[in-house]
Amino acid sequence: xxxxxxxxxxxxxxxxxxLAELNLLFEVQTEFYSDALGIIVPHAGYxxxxxVAAKTYKAISTIKKxxxxxxxxxxxxxxVIATSKQDxxxxxxxxKIDIEFVNKITREQAIIQDEIAMEKxxxxxxxxxxxxxxxxDFKFVPIQLPSLQYQEILELMDVLKDEDYFxxxxxxxxxxxxxxxxxxxxxxxxxxxxxxxxxxxxxKVIQEFDGKKFYSFIRKKDLTVCGYIPITLLLExxxxxxxxxxxxxxxxxxxxxxxxxxxxxxxxxxxxL
Numbered sequence: 001x002x003x004x005x006x007x008x009x010x011x012x013x014x015x016x017x018x019l020a021e022l023n024l025l026f027e028v029q030t031e032f033y034s035d036a037l038g039i040i041v042p043h044a045g046y047x048x049x050x051x052v053a054a055k056t057y058k059a060i061s062t063i064k065k066x067x068x069x070x071x072x073x074x075x076x077x078x079x080v081i082a083t084s085k086q087d088x089x090x091x092x093x094x095x096k097i098d099i100e101f102v103n104k105i106t107r108e109q110a111i112i113q114d115e116i117a118m119e120k121x122x123x124x125x126x127x128x129x130x131x132x133x134x135x136x137d138f139k140f141v142p143i144q145l146p147s148l149q150y151q152e153i154l155e156l157m158d159v160l161k162d163e164d165y166f167x168x169x170x171x172x173x174x175x176x177x178x179x180x181x182x183x184x185x186x187x188x189x190x191x192x193x194x195x196x197x198x199x200x201x202x203x204k205v206i207q208e209f210d211g212k213k214f215y216s217f218i219r220k221k222d223l224t225v226c227g228y229i230p231i232t233l234l235l236e237x238x239x240x241x242x243x244x245x246x247x248x249x250x251x252x253x254x255x256x257x258x259x260x261x262x263x264x265x266x267x268x269x270x271x272x273l
Contacts, residue, residue, distance in 0.1 A: 171227020
């Protein structure tokens with residue numbers, strides 16, 4: 001069993017407190033997309049990105065699939081494409097690993113089981129309470145992705161693509177501020193507006209549904225979208241599964257809560273149909 005490492009930090013530590021917060025977050029209004037193939041959702045603290053995440057999960061609450069692949073970020077620089085064979089515990093209970101699919105994808109050894117590498121990674125863990133709140137009796141496959149070349153992403157797409165699974169890319173958008181090493185001179189007078197406009201540009205590129213173009217766009221401009229590798233992989237997988245369009249479900253930034261212009265992170269929810 002993998003015990004939670006983000007409870008009490010990114011989301012409430014007790015079942016009662018977590019359910020209370022999720023109940024509030026899921027009061028948000030949204031459209032429903034039962035034919036969705038995947039989503040892009042944020043992974044910050046629920047105080048900041050929870051409403052965007054909840055709105056996105058609510059939008060796919062009518063899908064029939066009950067098997068999920070969560071594509072996460074390698075925030076701690078383990079530099080391995082890692083997965084887990086342990087069930088994951090959250091305050092809402094135990095989320096079961098789809099061991100059959102994990103065994104299949106690790107057979108090629110492009111993806112390896114590495115429980116230690118995934119021990120502290122929050123980008124996957126914070127998605128589980130949302131899944132547990134919306135779906136019952138689901139199974140999931142966590143995949144932690146380091147920096148990869150585009151060709152490596154295509155190779156992973158071939159390993160992972162499976163029409164029986166729903167795919168989740170966990171990513172925040174622009175990380176602005178000195179702590180992220182991202183302070184463009186044109187942002188100085190209105191950082192919040194700058195982040196919003198930049199994220200709108202990023203969303204527009206994602207909606208063109210071209211994984212290579214999006215990957216190159218982020219790399220060329222040296223942008224701070226932490227999950228651009230998961231997003232690129234999601235675009236490639238869902239396009240291979242006959243995805244046709246990408247709709248924005250919600251957008252916000254940490255500035256809405258913190259009112260701190262020196263450090264801002266953008267959050268977007270997108271659904272792929």
